Amino acid sequence: MSHTLHELPDSAALAHALAEFVADALQARIARDGLASLAVSGGRTPTRFFEELSTRDLPWEKVGITLVDERWVRETSERSNARLVRQHLLKGKAAAARFVPLANDAATPEAGLFAVNEALEDLAWPLAAAVLGMGDDGHTASFFPGGDHLAEALDPDGALGLLPMHAPDAGEPRITLTLPVLLGADALALHIEGAAKRPVLEKALGEGPAADMPIRAVLRAARPLAIYWCP
């Protein structure tokens, strides 16, 4: 376990600090390789961080962006993580970045998986940065308690980078990058906001199976993790 907890006073300060963290990682990889990739989370939390990151002075045409996970819905749905990225991150300076969504027109994530995998090959791997979120149930990405592919997704030696996921509390079918892909990022952050999520984090940092609170698989990984939290 090797995490650093950054406690910020509010959402604006957190967005600023996390945008710095991500921009630095992108800049470092671009300086080294000429290209860099970023995987971001969806849900309710990242909006302000996306807006802040989109203003950063980066060579965005050299940046590829994808999602850590996606709900298998059309982009017209309010539940679409891709929709959130398009609305709040791919704007201003960051509009020049290339976005590779994790969902397509296929009926199910299983049917669409091959095409998504092919599209992801256009990004520079491994990721320069990945930003995870955490649900109230301790899920991260689409690593849900009770998920039908959870064990495969959390296998640190797993060969697959992308998996479908169905879980009782997931809302809809999902698709998710797997743990080894996320842990392979140069810079890995966990973004948590709200007083209600602090006890969830504390509980996850305690003992218990990762299958019950899958964020534990990230918190227990032997690599640096920057946790950004504000009330």
Ligand SMILES: O=C1O[C@H](COP(=O)(O)O)[C@@H](O)[C@H](O)[C@H]1O
């Ligand atoms: O369903 C999801 O939930 C988590 C947490 O979302 P939040 O609304 O509690 O911020 C998110 O990290 C994930 O990307 C998303 O698909």
